[in-house]
Amino acid sequence: MIMRATFLIATLVAGLGIAVLPARAVVEIDINKGVVEPLPIAITEFISADGKGAEIASVVEADLRRSGLFAPIEKGAFIEKISNPDAAPRFQDWTVINAQALVTGKVSETPDGRLKAEFRLWDTYAGQQLVGEQFFTSKDKWRRVAHIIADAIYQRLTGETGYFDTRIVYVDESGPRNNRVKRLAIMDQDGANQRFLTDGRAIVLTPRFSPTRQEITYMSYEGGQPQVYLLQLETGQRELVGNFPGMTFAPRFSPNGQQIVMSLLRDDGNSNIFAMDLRSRNTTRLTTSNAIDTSPSYSPDGSQIVFTSDRGGRAQIYVMSASGGDAKRISFGDGTYSTPVWSPRGDLIAFTKQTGGQFQIGVMRTDGSGERILSSGFLQEGPTWAPNGRVIMFFRQPAGSAGPQLYSIDLTGRNEQKIPTANYGSDPAWSPLLE
Amino acid sequence: MLSIAAIAKNPVGIALVAALALAGCANKQVPNNAADIGLGGAGGPPGSQQEFTVSVGDRIFFDLDSSVIRADAQQVLTRQAQWLNKYTNYSITVEGHADERGTREYNLALGARRAASARDFLVARGVAANRIRTISYGKERPVATCDDISCWSQNRRAVTVLNGGSS
Numbered sequence: 001m002i003m004r005a006t007f008l009i010a011t012l013v014a015g016l017g018i019a020v021l022p023a024r025a026v027v028e029i030d031i032n033k034g035v036v037e038p039l040p041i042a043i044t045e046f047i048s049a050d051g052k053g054a055e056i057a058s059v060v061e062a063d064l065r066r067s068g069l070f071a072p073i074e075k076g077a078f079i080e081k082i083s084n085p086d087a088a089p090r091f092q093d094w095t096v097i098n099a100q101a102l103v104t105g106k107v108s109e110t111p112d113g114r115l116k117a118e119f120r121l122w123d124t125y126a127g128q129q130l131v132g133e134q135f136f137t138s139k140d141k142w143r144r145v146a147h148i149i150a151d152a153i154y155q156r157l158t159g160e161t162g163y164f165d166t167r168i169v170y171v172d173e174s175g176p177r178n179n180r181v182k183r184l185a186i187m188d189q190d191g192a193n194q195r196f197l198t199d200g201r202a203i204v205l206t207p208r209f210s211p212t213r214q215e216i217t218y219m220s221y222e223g224g225q226p227q228v229y230l231l232q233l234e235t236g237q238r239e240l241v242g243n244f245p246g247m248t249f250a251p252r253f254s255p256n257g258q259q260i261v262m263s264l265l266r267d268d269g270n271s272n273i274f275a276m277d278l279r280s281r282n283t284t285r286l287t288t289s290n291a292i293d294t295s296p297s298y299s300p301d302g303s304q305i306v307f308t309s310d311r312g313g314r315a316q317i318y319v320m321s322a323s324g325g326d327a328k329r330i331s332f333g334d335g336t337y338s339t340p341v342w343s344p345r346g347d348l349i350a351f352t353k354q355t356g357g358q359f360q361i362g363v364m365r366t367d368g369s370g371e372r373i374l375s376s377g378f379l380q381e382g383p384t385w386a387p388n389g390r391v392i393m394f395f396r397q398p399a400g401s402a403g404p405q406l407y408s409i410d411l412t413g414r415n416e417q418k419i420p421t422a423n424y425g426s427d428p429a430w431s432p433l434l435e
Numbered sequence: 436m437l438s439i440a441a442i443a444k445n446p447v448g449i450a451l452v453a454a455l456a457l458a459g460c461a462n463k464q465v466p467n468n469a470a471d472i473g474l475g476g477a478g479g480p481p482g483s484q485q486e487f488t489v490s491v492g493d494r495i496f497f498d499l500d501s502s503v504i505r506a507d508a509q510q511v512l513t514r515q516a517q518w519l520n521k522y523t524n525y526s527i528t529v530e531g532h533a534d535e536r537g538t539r540e541y542n543l544a545l546g547a548r549r550a551a552s553a554r555d556f557l558v559a560r561g562v563a564a565n566r567i568r569t570i571s572y573g574k575e576r577p578v579a580t581c582d583d584i585s586c587w588s589q590n591r592r593a594v595t596v597l598n599g600g601s602s
Contacts (some may be wrong), residue, residue: 177580203575247547247571251538271544271550292544308541315541338538352538381538399582
């Protein structure tokens with residue numbers, strides 16, 4: 001639990017007699033523009049007795065830099081040395097090095113041994129404080145505090161919710177290509193705090209977060225027959241989902257966390273989509289086609305499901321009601337389409353497209369219009385959305401002997417970042433913002 | 436889905452009849468698959484796992500994104516069925532596999548469909564359905580690991596694995 005307190009000191013600027021520039025000077029980033037010029041921002045080392053302040057500031061800086069929306073300024077260029085983060089900075093010292101925003105802070109220890117972190121975000125040209133917050137937490141959660149601060153800065157300057165205080169569950173891959181060892185792994189979105197959730201004895205695939213609980217669903221070969229499981233992250237408790245005669249695969253939670261939608265293999269070799277209510281254990285069959293129906297993903301309002309089907313001959317993307325029934329094909333480009341995932345904002349569907357011997361990650365509107373390819377490569381697939389719907393993570397395997405690695409790309413397609421993992425990595429799934 | 440009726444109407448069905456006849460009289464001879472590529476003499480004793488794998492042929496291959504049993508695969512499966520009908524102490528698992536040129540979940544489904552196609556063919560040739568289990572490995576277990584068609588075509592396969600029984 002991280003406690004948060006806000007202290008707005010709007011009167012501070014006036015009290016110090018600093019000139020306030022007109023409102024048009026207030027710094028902000030319009031991330032809906034096609035090309036975004038990264039905002040120059042100065043992130044100072046937070047004041048602390050033990051160096052923890054510098055560590056927290058560097059995590060904040062790395063988060064903001066990786067977003068592609070911020071250009072943190074080299075510390076060597078700083079003129080003012082912040083010694084009292086509660087006082088207004090000398091704004092001209094920051095505007096002269098083109099810092100449009102400035103972050104200052106302090107990290108200390110409370111009498112009961114907890115960590116206290118405070119930060120302020122300043123608009124240097126307007127000469128005013130934009131955000132001021134403080135947090136109390138146990139010392140081992142210092143990275144989370146840094147991510148929460150980065151989210152607060154991101155939100156204040158872009159108007160969008162951040163995504164830095166999140167985690168990634170993925171499949172860690174090691175060993176030879178024809179006999180890979182696969183383990184479920186979890187880490188912070190920046191690659192820190194990696195740990196394994198399974199031991200590698202059974203193949204595990206396609207983990208996905210619950211939107212509401214510390215829980216994931218995934219597919220495992222552990223029982224001999226590949227099936228969908230649930231895993232409680234805090235207790236490590238595992239549970240088979242349902243009691244189906246054949247393979248179950250491609251699971252995802254509904255937005256309210258109460259259902260799992262997945263594919264069930266029929267005896268004739270085709271696959272249909274079923275939803276299972278996790279409380280009642282009732283299952284509902286949603287498709288009946290003599291085809292492969294798989295990779296279902298709910299719209300964020302829970303009313304629709306997008307999925308892959310080859311009912312038309314080759315894999316394409318379809319949308320149907322969450323209660324099943326008629327499905328409408330929405331992908332019509334040149335190639336095959338699969339792994340559709342509905343954006344948490346509801347506006348877009350991310351997909352993998354195969355065309356011309358390449359694998360592409362792209363997005364389209366929910367009616368199939370406005371298709372945009374964000375990334376092309378030899379082999380890449382499996383998009384997953386950041387909770388704010390602005391960034392997609394996926395995995396890419398180059399030609400040759402190297403294994404797959406995780407990458408993120410923003411919706412402009414211009415900011416691609418490799419996500420560090422201990423070994424090879426695949427099948428990433430982004431968590432909601434942590435509580 | 437593949438059905439026997441479809442095969443009979445299909446030009447491929449003609450090849451199948453020929454293959455059945457050929458396999459029928461060539462049963463005691465060295466079959467023309469693995470032995471042709473230098474494994475002759477390694478066929479193992481009759482009824483052995485080795486005989487099944489090497490002389491009968493334990494795997495069939497598929498075209499891209501297809502689960503249709505090709506003519507060459509029909510010959511292999513027909514030999515498998517004859518062998519399994521002779522050595523009825525074995526149960527089998529048919530493993531369906533896909534190459535790496537598809538996405539993970541779709542390939543799990545495709546591998547399952549290939550395994551079901553091979554199973555249905557064996558059942559139509561008299562192998563009891565309750566001796567056959569199927570499993571899909573999708574693209575998780577490639578046998579060939581280069582990055583071109585020469586490997587991908589080997590990975591699009593269904594492999595018949597003998598479970599238990601004497602050998």
